Amino acid sequence: MTPETDLPTLDDIRAAAARIAPYVHHTPVMRSGLLDARAGATVWFKCENMQKVGAFKARGASNAVAVLSDDRAAKGVGTHSSGNHGAAVAMAAARRGIPAYVVMPRTAPRVKRAAVAGYGARITDCAPTLAARESTLAGIVAETGAHEIHPYDDRLVIAGQGTVGLEILDQVPDVDAVLVPVGGGGLLGGVACAIKSLRPAVEVIAVEPVGADDACRSFRAGYRIPSVDPKTIADGLLTSVGVRNFALMQRYVDDVVTVDDGAIVEAMRLQWTRMKTVVEPSGAVSFAGLLRHRARFAGKRVVAVISGGNVDLERLPW
């Protein structure tokens, strides 16, 4: 089976939901009359910033760790991550009592680094490039025999993130459109698969920072075009879309829209000041997409996924 055909299905996502239910939060959806007025739509915010470890990543990592046999798990798990996935793997490993090895770019926000360390994971620093992350992790895996859990290009991880989609359909049964941030595409691929499998008429729109717009360009071209030197304030969305993730995008996603960093900061600010909820830049991208493409969503019932809420309070973008 090639990666392009090794894709999660609705059954995988349902199995993940049952498997991870004891370990993750069923997160709330929030509403705000003020933000509805700004958007010109009826908006539900799916609050994965209130998820364990402060981001949806808890779902995929919990699924991937829970499914391991005791023998396979004993040597531990490893991953490379700019932060939230690393914390999620560290949490899941700590719960299971197995070692976690996390490779982090030296540029990762301090708050995310502290979270990974807080779960007792062993952190290895590397240069902030995908190549450095992958080769550093490969060395650790060769040495320890740890099981690698890819941050997004992994069937079980994508299935775990897809449980967000199941919850959205439960919480907002008459939703018209769902806006999802895209970086590596784990959340997007899983949510799109869940929603389109159950309710094909619901639009699934990916939102991407214009400074890291490989998903948008790839979607238009019909083949993967990885980012070269991406730059955006949304530090969780710097990675390029994975192979499985892109295949899911092609199958299930209706469109990809982009937003600039100014729009992301403005959306984040509105969510902080009006809805009183702490959202990280990557998590505000979905609402930024809604604000920047108002006409498209006018009068609709829209869910915007807040993917995470881990920000360094000493380094806010205003």
Next chain:
Amino acid sequence: MTPETDLPTLDDIRAAAARIAPYVHHTPVMRSGLLDARAGATVWFKCENMQKVGAFKARGASNAVAVLSDDRAAKGVGTHSSGNHGAAVAMAAARRGIPAYVVMPRTAPRVKRAAVAGYGARITDCAPTLAARESTLAGIVAETGAHEIHPYDDRLVIAGQGTVGLEILDQVPDVDAVLVPVGGGGLLGGVACAIKSLRPAVEVIAVEPVGADDACRSFRAGYRIPSVDPKTIADGLLTSVGVRNFALMQRYVDDVVTVDDGAIVEAMRLQWTRMKTVVEPSGAVSFAGLLRHRARFAGKRVVAVISGGNVDLERLPW
């Protein structure tokens, strides 16, 4: 009737709840396993930061404005306020289509000033002293015939704030103790009256910044001792306890505890980073009290009232 005997009753609070229900939010209570562990108690946060205008003040002002006859209302309403009460009066007046005159100290946070202006109120600046606020407002009232709505020492305002107490008993029926920030004492007096009238065994504890501890000193002395030159990061709690408010404290409040600004900032930070909710310094005082007096609340079921969430994101205390 002297002010000391002109006190709201449970019936006033119930009438206020019915009167303001169309205009204010029934705010949620939030939980956090991480913050429970920090506190060593089971904690519900009553989220008045998610109230209209971002603070509980919407309740009292809505009650005081709604009760006016059309004749009395026609000349408008006036108040002096460091911010949240001013915004609340401005909102209630705008909804009723009457003028609002708001006297604000020149030191009021910009975000609070913008909120008042946003509702179309006429703002008059004054020096940041109670005497200046009162005399400036008196001049405006004499000139316009506006009806004055005191920020806290007012039976209808206190009854409105007391509706928070009714909601707490609905949402957490088996609560052991309720922690409430105290500045002028409108929220404290109303909540204490509601809770003790219905459930005398529930402890009601006031929490006050040590740099503005007139409520604590007055409570111990048995008579009102207003603050002289109070200083605290909790800008909503600089005022001294009112006459009616002190009488309610003496009747219904079990104890007053104090916290320093360091504890307030630490509590605020934990609420932002762990619970992902935006709390203003005055709103974090209740949780600060819980953390600083852990032994007293160990293992109990505690409600901490988050009184507001209006902060200037350019002037955060870290």
